[in-house]
Amino acid sequence: MKPATPRETLITTIARLLGGVHHVAVGASSPIPAAGAMLLRAMKEAAGAPRVRISILGSVKHNFFTNGSVELFDCAGQGRIDAFFLSGGQIDGQGNVNLVGVGDYPQTKVRWPGSFGAAYLYFVVPRVILFREDHTPRIFVDKVDFVSAPGTSPEGVYRSGGPHALLTGLGLFDFDASRPGFRLRSIHPGHDLAEITDATGFAFAHDAAPAATPPPDAATLALLRGRVLDELSETYPDFAAQLQRETSEDA
Amino acid sequence: MPATTDIPSLARLIEPGMQIALPVDYAGVSMAMTHALIARGAGDLDLVCVPTGGLQADMLIGAGLVRSVETSAMTLGEAGGAPCFNRAVRDGSIILRDSTCPAIHAGLTAAQKGAPFSAMRGLIGTDVLRHRPDWCVIDNPFGPGGDPVVLVPAIQPDVAIFHAAMADRAGNVWIGRRRELATMAYAARRTIVTAERVIDGDLFETEIMAAGTLPALYVDAIGIAPKGAWPYGLWGEYPADTGELLRYAGSAKTDAGFAAYLAETGAAAP
Secondary structure: OOOOOHHHHHHHHHHHHOOOOOEEEEOOOOHHHHHHHHHHHHHHHHOOOOOOEEEEOOOOOOOOOOOHHHHHHHHHHOOOOOEEEEOOOEEEOOOOEEOOEEOOOOOOOEEOOOOOOHHHHHHHOOEEEEEEOOOOOOOEEOOOOOOOEOOOOOOOOOOOOOEEEEEEOOEEEEEEOOOOEEEEEEEOOOOOHHHHHHHOOOOOEOOOOOEEOOOOOHHHHHHHHHHHHHHHHHHOHHHHHHHHHHHOOOO | OOOOOOHHHHHOOOOOOOEEEEEOOOOOOOOHHHHHHHHHOOOOEEEEEEOOEOHHHHHHHHOOOEEEEEEOOEEOHHHOEOHHHHHHHHHOOOEEEEOOHHHHHHHHHHHHHOOOEEEEOOOOOOHHHHOOOOOEEEEOOOOOOOOEEEEEEOOOOOEEEEEEEEEEOOOOEEOOOOHHHHHHHHHOOEEEEEEEEEEOOOOOOOHHHHOOEEOHHHOOEEEEOOOOOOOOOEOOOEOOOHHHHHHHHHHOOOHHHHHHHHHHHHHOOO
């Protein structure tokens, strides 16, 4: 079997971050988080563990909502969703997320799509995983230009959720709401601390010699390359085909 | 409920300055109405995207018909950003009411109930809230003190426009589990629907179909438009045409490219 690709390590890391959740939701245009959630479900089933529910927006087969697009938010507001993923055009060291644009609002120099459900879900989903595959100082800034969703809230503001971890193409960080700030947990294979420091516009805590992100074991890789790719291809056919090509034995 | 109406006549129901609710790209966008609305030319529209906007809103903006957009996001999905919207933001030519998905639903739900506002969690400390002077924050009146909550006013659009798989001759429309379409219709003063087909049977005949049916009570006019969501897909009917969305995204990068795309696709429209 070919060794794990960087994306397979990301997908496996997401499944690990989701350990213990009962219901995970994945937003639109998020193939890697969707694959991570599907991998978790497959691993739990293989281990005979209690079922994990997943709700993939944009999927017909892996989405059991029947009350339209509001159901995700109603569900989350009641605490029925344990984990969700957010990305950001900018993410800063305090865990603030900007999905709107660069420069002064409203006439931003660069305009991104908008805040979607972030201004709500970040408050009410206990385990929000920040995921952005690209890792550059333009994305990971000291301070966001627009707060679509704040990393922490003052005491007295209802807040049952918030950032749990930040996963990028270079490494995995934990979020500490008490500082607030990020701490580097592990570095993905092929990268090093200097590279991450250079690519990050905010200061973060880390060990002198941070751990390496563990790649998937053979059983996990087999699930990922089999069942998970099949399931993923319904919503993300192009992405699934690309992953397949990367790991095909005759490539 | 009258018999079905031709698409250009449906577009003539839209008057300048109206507030128009449009659904998210996967829920049943009446793309068939887009060219007709542009030909009709009623401008100064206030769009409410439920809860995000895409190709249809972008084309109406590109055609210069839009005064303001209330939305939680504007995107062509895998085809990237919405080019005419992005240009309008840069030029400052439209008023932005950036929102978040559940706040749009909350506003519509308030209108559905005839209530003046809805209360919701989240939002405190965001720049979304800071830029919405029409929203307000109060302390939870039922709590022991403190506990700020956001109030969003009812959104009662003048017209909701969407596309569905089928209607019956009595004007009932089958929306399946796309319940946001019902919310739009409950909230709006008038609702215009285009449908793939009109069936001879009665959608209330069986409980199975009735459960997914929007009663004619909430539907003011229906037009027949086969493949009326194209290039978007329609649940249970056909997938999105991503190639066409990408072609639009490429063409509409400039005003001239957008005009050329409009001329070419408009010539083929009803």
